[in-house]
Amino acid sequence: MDLALAFMVLMGISVLAYVVLDGYDLGVGMLMPAATDDEQSIMVASIAPFWDANETWLVLGIGILLAAFPLAHGVVLGALYLPVVAMLVGLMFRGVAFELRVKALGWHRELWNWLFWAGSFLASFAQGFMLGRYVTGFDSGFGYWLFSVLVGASLCGGYVLLGATWLILKTEGALQRKAIAWARWGLLWVALGVALVSLATPLVSETVRG
Amino acid sequence: MVGIGILMLLVAWTGAWTTREQRVPEPWLLWVFSAFTFAGWVATLAGWITTEVGRQPWLVTGVLRTSQAVGDISGAELGASLTGYVLTYAALFLAYMVVITHLAGEGAEPAAAAKGKP
Numbered sequence: 001m002d003l004a005l006a007f008m009v010l011m012g013i014s015v016l017a018y019v020v021l022d023g024y025d026l027g028v029g030m031l032m033p034a035a036t037d038d039e040q041s042i043m044v045a046s047i048a049p050f051w052d053a054n055e056t057w058l059v060l061g062i063g064i065l066l067a068a069f070p071l072a073h074g075v076v077l078g079a080l081y082l083p084v085v086a087m088l089v090g091l092m093f094r095g096v097a098f099e100l101r102v103k104a105l106g107w108h109r110e111l112w113n114w115l116f117w118a119g120s121f122l123a124s125f126a127q128g129f130m131l132g133r134y135v136t137g138f139d140s141g142f143g144y145w146l147f148s149v150l151v152g153a154s155l156c157g158g159y160v161l162l163g164a165t166w167l168i169l170k171t172e173g174a175l176q177r178k179a180i181a182w183a184r185w186g187l188l189w190v191a192l193g194v195a196l197v198s199l200a201t202p203l204v205s206e207t208v209r210g
Numbered sequence: 211m212v213g214i215g216i217l218m219l220l221v222a223w224t225g226a227w228t229t230r231e232q233r234v235p236e237p238w239l240l241w242v243f244s245a246f247t248f249a250g251w252v253a254t255l256a257g258w259i260t261t262e263v264g265r266q267p268w269l270v271t272g273v274l275r276t277s278q279a280v281g282d283i284s285g286a287e288l289g290a291s292l293t294g295y296v297l298t299y300a301a302l303f304l305a306y307m308v309v310i311t312h313l314a315g316e317g318a319e320p321a322a323a324a325k326g327k328p
Contacts, residue, residue, distance in 0.1 A: 078281045085291040089298050096302055103309060 007068035011061055018057035020162065025051040027163020029094060029120025030156060031182055032113055039175050040113060046170040048098065055091070079138040080130045087126035094119030121156065128155030136204045147197075147204045154193025161186030211257035218249050 025047040032040055066073045077084060093115045101112035132148030164186050167179035202209045225243060228235040235243075265271060269279045 074281060078283055081281075081283050081287050082290065085294055089294055092298055092302070096305065100305060100309060103312075108308075 004068070007064055011064045011068070014057050014061035014064060018054070018061060019158075021054040021057060022051070023124075023159045024162040024166040025054055026120045026124045027159035027161065027186075028166060029116055029163070030124065030160050031163050031167070032117045032120075034182065035175070035178070039178070042171060042175060043167060044098065044101070044116070046167065051098070052095075076134065080133060083126045083130045083133065087123045087130075090119040090122030090124075090126060092119070094123065124156045124159045125152040128152035131155065135201065135208075137206070139204075144204055147200050150193075150200060151197055154190070154197055157186060157189030157193050161190050211253045211260065214249055214253040214256065218246060218253070221246050221249075 028043050028047050032043065035043060062073075062077075065076070097112045097116035097119060101109055101116060104112050129148045129152035132151030133144075135151070136144045136147060161183060164179050164183035168176055168183060171179060221242060224239070225235065228239060267275055267277065269276045
């Protein structure tokens with residue numbers, strides 16, 4: 001088999017694994033403000049053993065991009081420089097919040113919970129935004145930016161749905177019932193996002209239109 | 211980096227020697243230990259700077275020059291990202307200091323009490 005094709009398939013697998021696996025723990029992070037204090041601790045505990053491994057798929061995907069397609073790596077990551085930085089800052093705060101929110105008390109705990117939510121949201125949104133920029137071929141113009149924001153918001157919906165279904169799987173009682181309600185909202189959010197992005201994509205992408 | 215590493219080893223073995231059989235080290239030695247709080251961090255930074263400066267003007271020695279590998283990212287973008295990283299690290303460093311100050315303030319349980327002995 002063609003080596004380039006093989007690496008493309010590997011990269012596709014990495015990205016798919018990343019979106020599904022890190023998607024659910026980012027989603028759980030975004031659901032934090034909707035839960036009570038005790039529930040928040042359960043939610044974080046449910047993803048604590050997994051989140052670090054899940055993020056490794058991102059490193060593998062970018063690593064393959066650099067090793068197998070260095071020119072594309074330069075062009076794509078150069079054009080997406082600021083959203084990548086935003087994603088990394090989000091992931092940094094989120095990663096530290098995992099460790100420090102357990103030790104913090106009072107308003108410190110509140111602050112780390114908020115940073116955990118904000119970091120999850122920023123990373124998720126930046127990823128969707130990057131996808132939007134990529135689909136539009138990094139064109140500038142208000143419509144293209146709006147499209148990228150739309151994709152970012154839709155991806156957040158997708159991650160919230162994944163996070164809610166993870167919580168349905170991992171929890172019981174009141175929190176599980178809440179998670180079912182969250183999943184319903186997430187599903188609606190995703191459906192709306194898929195519809196809007198599908199309608200808008202032919203307008204902003206020449207390859208899809210042609 | 212290597213110098214600090216050797217000093218860290220010396221301090222660590224001195225610590226192991228002076229605390230043998232429940233002995234308590236001299237106060238000035240305790241101050242030496244606390245002065246080494248950030249030694250590992252300083253050593254890491256020093257090693258990193260040595261690597262980055264030492265390899266110039268090459269990115270891959272003899273193969274690729276740094277000037278050949280520079281991306282076309284604008285100065286404004288680099289400035290924005292650098293500011294973002296500096297603020298992030300400053301905030302995280304502050305949080306780290308608050309946590310270790312808090313943990314140090316709680317103090318350590320005496321070894322005998324921790325084992326449940328009178």
